[in-house]
Amino acid sequence: MKYVITTGGVMSGLGKGITTSSIGRILKNKGYRVTAIKIDPYINIDAGTMNPFQHGEVFVLKDGGEVDLDLGNYERFLDTELTRDHNLTTGKIYKEVIEKERRGDYLGNTVQIIPHVTNEIKERIRSVALASGAEICLIEIGGTVGDIESMPFLEAARQMQREEAMQDLVLVHVTLVPVDCQGEQKTKPTQHSVKELRELGLYPNIIVARCTSALSLAVKEKIALFCDVPASAIVSAYDADDIYHVPLIFEKEGISDYLTKRFKLEKNDNKSRWRKLVERMDEIKEGGETISIAVVGKYTDLRDAYTSIRESLKHAGIACGCNVDIEWIDSENLNGTPEHVKKSLGEFDGILVPGGFGERGIEGKIDAIEYARTEDVPFLGLCLGMQLAVIEFARNVIGWQDANSSEFGETPHPVIGLLPEQYEVTDMGGSMRLGDYEAVLTEGSLAHRLYGSLKMVERHRHRYEVNPEYLDEFGSRGVVFSGKNMNRMEIVEIPSHRFFIGCQFHPEFKSRPENAAPLFRGFVEAALGRLSETA
Ligand code: GLN
Secondary structure, eight states: OEEEEEEEOSSSOSOHHHHHHHHHHHHHHTTOOEEEEEEEOSSSSSGGGOOHHHHOOOEEOTTOOEEOTHHHHHHHHHTOOOOGGGEEEHHHHHHHHHHHHHHTTTTTOOOOIIIIIHHHHHHHHHHHHHHTTOSEEEEEEOSOTTOSTTHHHHHHHHHHHHHSOGGGEEEEEEEEOOBOTTSOBOOHHHHHHHHHHHHTTOOOSEEEEEESSOOOHHHHHHHHHHHTOOGGGEEEEEOOSSGGGHHHHHHHTTHHHHHHHHHTOOSOOOOHHHHHHHHHHHHHHHHOEEEEEEEEESOTTOGGGGHHHHHHHHHHHHHHTEEEEEEEEEGGGTOSOHHHHHHHHTTOSEEEEOOOOSSTTHHHHHHHHHHHHHTTOOEEEETHHHHHHHHHHIIIIIOOTTOEEGGGOOOSOEEEEEOGGGSOOOSGGGSSEEEEEEEEEOTTSHHHHHHTSSEEEEEEEESEEEOGGGHHHHHTTTOEEEEEETTEEEEEEOTTSSSEEEESSOGGGTOBTTBOOHHHHHHHHHHTTOOOTTO
């Protein structure tokens, strides 16, 4: 097994996740089986209980793992499916160590960070890497070098650097090279950050320097001299048009040559698929039509909260040959008169209502859905977005003004309800329906046409669902529940509408740059006015 460990210096938000994913893609392009592990030094067991305002989107894996959004980047760049074991946190490691201690596994020894916690970290990394069947495993250590929380993980990395053969482990350090007011690229933050790393006994092999434009040779040589890394292993990670350009930029910067030599890689390089994808994106950017989509949500100030939706719309744009402009609309600002809603949404080619939790902002989302339904604007509702579409229909078409979800309080018409007996509630992380579930699609429905098959599997994260008691009232007014899992309604559509579809699952987690999620592709096609009969 070969390991690529990524650490970060200077400050957070430099793009360690994209760096890790891009290196992974380069190695995959060389024909290797690649996997990735994200280490989050926080004490939470997983990201499931974390507020998207603080930490960005919670990404959901096929096994129901609720994980850091970087795992979404790994899945998209590597075109793979990971499991919850690929996200390590301090909480998970300590829980295991404490359980072992209680079982008496440490035979009376004093349990300490070194070696017990660090051994647990190394064992987890190695066993996850092995179990994945990969030849190369990327490990991204979250946070910034120097943070108290990440110390045990950096110490485990130090031990691994010593235990693994030279040709089996590469340490990549991501830093920042800012520009001063005279326009000069400054290396001091990088020097300091590498010094800090070396104080911990870690020696970087590759330095990825985030910068606005490519580093000059002189700057690379200066970093090389101070940081003990050859200039050829210093990578300018300059601002890219799009994250999918980054593997090609890194390739040009020589990272691929370095890894080939160091890891003694022999397989053939096949960059052409990824290059084709990027060329297609560039062509679309140059000459493609542009559609605009309104995403009506509540976490709109923090773009990271909807990373997978943004990426999925991009993938759908690539599939349909168009640019997708996204306008993030805060549903709390929509709550008003129909004229106000029309004024806010009148210019868009499609309206998307994403998932969410809690009551805040739902009335504005319902107004947006009513607008999309009555004005025949293509609509895609994801999870809460689907539930609100059902509520909107119940209120405004069936006439149950009090229809609501039991998530938002008692109501005589709980068209969305909780089926608690079907969940085993263990703790805060265990009370939802999570991960992959299959749905059976109605023959001839829009969903069937989009998926091109009568069965499909998508990822879930919800507690509430369509209340089966009301199905007849909806059916008699032209609503079709076209995707079902036993008595669970997975997809709702209105066939008389141009494109009106809501899903209980999250198709955004399975969308890939070269393989857009069917519902997103259909939505963008409809927004372009090109949705064909056969979809
Ligand atoms: N809050 C809703 C539920 O728990 C929707 C969840 C979501 O959109 N992910 O069912």
